[in-house]
Amino acid sequence: MEVKNVAVLGAGTMGRGIAHVAALAGFETELYDIDGKCLARAEESIHRNLDKGVALGKLDPGLAEAAKQRLVLDDDLAAAVEEADLVIEAAPESMRIKIDLFREVAAFAPDDALFASNTSSLSITEMAAASGRADRFVGLHFFNPVHLMKLLEIVRGHETSEETVDTAREVGEQMGKTCVVVADVPGFATSRINALIGNEAFRMLEQGVASAADIDTAVKLGLNHPMGPFEMGDLVGLDVRLAILEHLHATLGETFRPSNLMRRYVQAGRLGRKVGKGVYTYDPEGRRLD
Numbered sequence: 274m275e276v277k278n279v280a281v282l283g284a285g286t287m288g289r290g291i292a293h294v295a296a297l298a299g300f301e302t303e304l305y306d307i308d309g310k311c312l313a314r315a316e317e318s319i320h321r322n323l324d325k326g327v328a329l330g331k332l333d334p335g336l337a338e339a340a341k342q343r344l345v346l347d348d349d350l351a352a353a354v355e356e357a358d359l360v361i362e363a364a365p366e367s368m369r370i371k372i373d374l375f376r377e378v379a380a381f382a383p384d385d386a387l388f389a390s391n392t393s394s395l396s397i398t399e400m401a402a403a404s405g406r407a408d409r410f411v412g413l414h415f416f417n418p419v420h421l422m423k424l425l426e427i428v429r430g431h432e433t434s435e436e437t438v439d440t441a442r443e444v445g446e447q448m449g450k451t452c453v454v455v456a457d458v459p460g461f462a463t464s465r466i467n468a469l470i471g472n473e474a475f476r477m478l479e480q481g482v483a484s485a486a487d488i489d490t491a492v493k494l495g496l497n498h499p500m501g502p503f504e505m506g507d508l509v510g511l512d513v514r515l516a517i518l519e520h521l522h523a524t525l526g527e528t529f530r531p532s533n534l535m536r537r538y539v540q541a542g543r544l545g546r547k548v549g550k551g552v553y554t555y556d557p558e559g560r561r562l563d
């Protein structure tokens with residue numbers, strides 16, 4: 274199946290990144306969010322990232338301009354999806370929200386449109402069944418920041434057709450991603466390991482093993498990870514990280530019980546870079562202040 278029009282639902286950290294790479298890859302792209310203010314911030318951030326690519330000499334100015342032209346922001350769900358060949362959902366990590374959204378979208382999107390979820394850990398098979406188009410439903414797990422990260426995990430639900438997986442791979446490759454196909458198990462291949470490392474880092478901080486900055490430095494210089502677990506947690510969003518751990522704890526067991534300290538950070542509103550404070554603090558441009 275040929276994909277020309279892509280609709281992205283949810284314009285938060287991930288949705289705006291997915292819309293950026295979709296528009297840059299040549300897809301006519303609609304970006305929808307229930308929160309109008311979030312859409313304005315998303316457009317600003319996509320333009321800023323495209324301009325930065327041009328300023329660094331990594332992106333042709335004409336391509337960046339064409340991407341901006343191909344991107345439409347929409348607070349009307351029906352208008353956003355009515356011509357979509359592929360709908361990519363990037364709403365909050367809640368099965369209830371995602372299922373309700375897919376049911377609503379199914380009423381407006383073309384019958385043959387493919388549906389995809391960017392969930393980090395929830396069941397693709399369950400969402401697919403609720404969407405009424407289980408064979409045309411797939412997981413597309415992008416990584417943050419989407420315009421820089423090379424991997425795309427394609428998650429095959431129980432009923433996902435081979436043709437849908439093939440189309441997902443073509444779309445991913447057109448976006449410049451390297452694709453791996455994984456089974457629909459909680460946490461797929463990447464979130465499962467990543468959630469565990471981030472959780473263990475919070476346990477260590479709580480136990481006084483070392484400061485957050487020293488744990489990050491140890492993991493970067495001793496284990497050769499490009500980012501420390503707290504830097505990564507702040508980037509992902511600690512609320513997102515906590516929701517993933519809660520799901521993995523419920524499905525895979527005690528190993529994934531969320532650290533109490535991480536929970537307290539979320540309760541205190543220290544959600545990470547997106548709100549200017551998490552484990553570290555940030556200026557409005559997202560630069561570390563401490």
Ligand SMILES: NC(=O)c1ccc[n+]([C@@H]2O[C@H](COP(=O)([O-])OP(=O)(O)OC[C@H]3O[C@@H](n4cnc5c(N)ncnc54)[C@H](O)[C@@H]3O)[C@@H](O)[C@H]2O)c1
Nearest residue numbers: 283284285286287306307308311363364366392393417509
């Ligand atoms: N943050 C990451 O690093 C990361 C990485 C991979 C996958 N994910 C997954 O991507 C999804 C989105 O995560 P995020 O970090 O972008 O979250 P976010 O909180 O930054 O953004 C979510 C957006 O969805 C909007 N929204 C809420 N309800 C909606 C609805 N009914 N319809 C449309 N939009 C709605 C919100 O207004 C918000 O703008 C989650 O499933 C998450 O697990 C996140």
